[in-house]
Amino acid sequence: MIDVTLTEEEQLMCQEKAEARYKIARELGLTQLRIDTSPRNVELLGVQGEMAFAKLFNLHTPMVEHGADAGWDYEINGITIDVKTAFKPSHRLLFRELSAFKARVAVLVVKIDEDVFRIKGWVSKKNFANWAELMDDDGFALPNDRLRKIQNLWLNAAVKGLK
Numbered sequence: 001m002i003d004v005t006l007t008e009e010e011q012l013m014c015q016e017k018a019e020a021r022y023k024i025a026r027e028l029g030l031t032q033l034r035i036d037t038s039p040r041n042v043e044l045l046g047v048q049g050e051m052a053f054a055k056l057f058n059l060h061t062p063m064v065e066h067g068a069d070a071g072w073d074y075e076i077n078g079i080t081i082d083v084k085t086a087f088k089p090s091h092r093l094l095f096r097e098l099s100a101f102k103a104r105v106a107v108l109v110v111k112i113d114e115d116v117f118r119i120k121g122w123v124s125k126k127n128f129a130n131w132a133e134l135m136d137d138d139g140f141a142l143p144n145d146r147l148r149k150i151q152n153l154w155l156n157a158a159v160k161g162l163k
Contacts, residue, residue: 002119002150003112004052010061011115014051017062018044049085049109050074052117057154071102077161081122081153085109089118093128093142094135101125108147121147 006014021043050062050073059074072080082103084093093108095101106128108120123131123142132140 001121002056004056004117004119006048006051006055006115006117008115010051010055011048013061014044014047018047021047045085045087045111046083048111049117050083052109053081053083053107053119056119056150071100073103076157079153079157079160080104082106083109085111085117087111089120092144093123093147094139095128095132096139098129098132098140101128105153107150107153108142108144119150120144121150122153123147 025043047062053059053074054061057074057076059076062073071082073083074081080103082101082105084106086092086094086108087110089110089112091110093106095106103125105122105124107122110118110120112118121144123146127146128140128142131146132142135141
């Protein structure tokens with residue numbers, strides 16, 4: 001696990017991108033899968049997690065999608081990565097359906113403080129399908145002890161880039 005602190009400037013950028021995503025999604029008639037007190041905090045949390053991941057891996061800042069989620073947020077040397085962000089450190093990596101896991105790997109980021117995000121780890125699509133547990137309210141959750149160290153993702157991507 002690695003903690004990443006977002007600067008004030010990065011937080012403002014996250015807010016702008018989250019508002020743009022919210023607007024695009026509503027214009028397309030898409031609804032949020034989660035109900036919260038603020039209509040924008042789900043988008044903001046997602047953008048913040050993507051920003052923390054991008055900062056750690058020295059990638060471009062999160063994009064504002066032109067429509068629905070493509071299923072992945074980043075690509076490193078041919079490895080597509082879906083960054084999932086949760087509100088609490090105890091939360092697990094979730095997908096509503098196994099078919100919703102479209103990237104090659106998924107990364108779990110959790111919010112620790114207003115500006116601190118913990119990159120908890122990652123899992124391949126195949127391992128998620130094998131190890132995820134069915135939740136009571138539908139969907140699938142991966143136990144946190146099944147996540148691989150984020151350093152291993154960096155190493156795998158670097159090795160793949162050298163081939």
